Amino acid sequence: MSTTQSERLRGLLEPLVTKAGLDLEEVKVTQAGKRRQLQVVVDSDEGVQLDAVAELSREISQALDASDAMGNGEYLLEVSSPGLDxxxxxxxxxRRNTGRLVKFTLTAGGDTVARIIEVDDEGLDLEVPGVKGRKPKPARLAFGEIVKARIEIEFNRKEDGAADTADAETDSDENTEEA
Structure with a gap:
């Protein structure tokens, strides 16, 4: 895809995505033979609801049909949220992945795996898991120190007190309603 087409597509789609309360993460055109596919990836701090994606897909389709951004040939439009990978x-x-375990490749070389605790304008506060029974330790990374970062999928993570907190909130809501 040429830079010109990419810029035109982004310029056409960004206002529609923003109007829907979402962020345009990626616009990608792929081609296999005569078949082309336009992938539009959107996200938000609150996540992306299926109904919002369906509505946005209809709006994008109408805007593309009314413009020449994709040319005259047929194409397949895919609007989705980003995957974990x-x-x-x-x-x-x-920020959207606070609490998750992430594998970082660093400018200083090497990789580290840590849980994102907090994010600010300068970087990340992390918790590096302890090894062989040792306690986790805090760490700090500036955004400039990160070459690459991807979420590490956890299949058996135990939520620290999550069930207790949810029960306490439910109990206090019930008590408030009864009073």
Missing amino acids: RPLTEPRHF
């Missing part, structure tokens, strides 16, 4: 590249990506 997408690279974290923007501060908002890290």
Whole structure:
């Protein structure tokens, strides 16, 4: 895809995505033979609801049909949210994944795996898991120190007190309603 087409597509789609309350993460055109596919990836701090994606897909389709951004040939439009395997590249990506375990490749060389605790304008506060029964330790990374970052999938993570907190909130809501 040429830079010109990419810029035109982004310029056409970004206002529609923003109007829907979402962030345009990626616009990608792929071609296999005569078949082309336009992939539009959107996200938000609150996540992306299926109904919002369906509505946005209809609006994008209408806008593309009314323009020549994709040319005259047929194409397949796919509007989706990012998967867990997408690279974290923007501060908002890290913020949206607070609490998750992430593998970082660093400018100083080497990799580290740590849980994102907090994100600010300068970088990340992390918790590096302890090894062989040792306690986790805090760490700090500036955005400039990160070459690459991806979420590590955890299949058996135990939520620290999550069930207790949810029960306490439910109990206090019930008590408030009864009073």
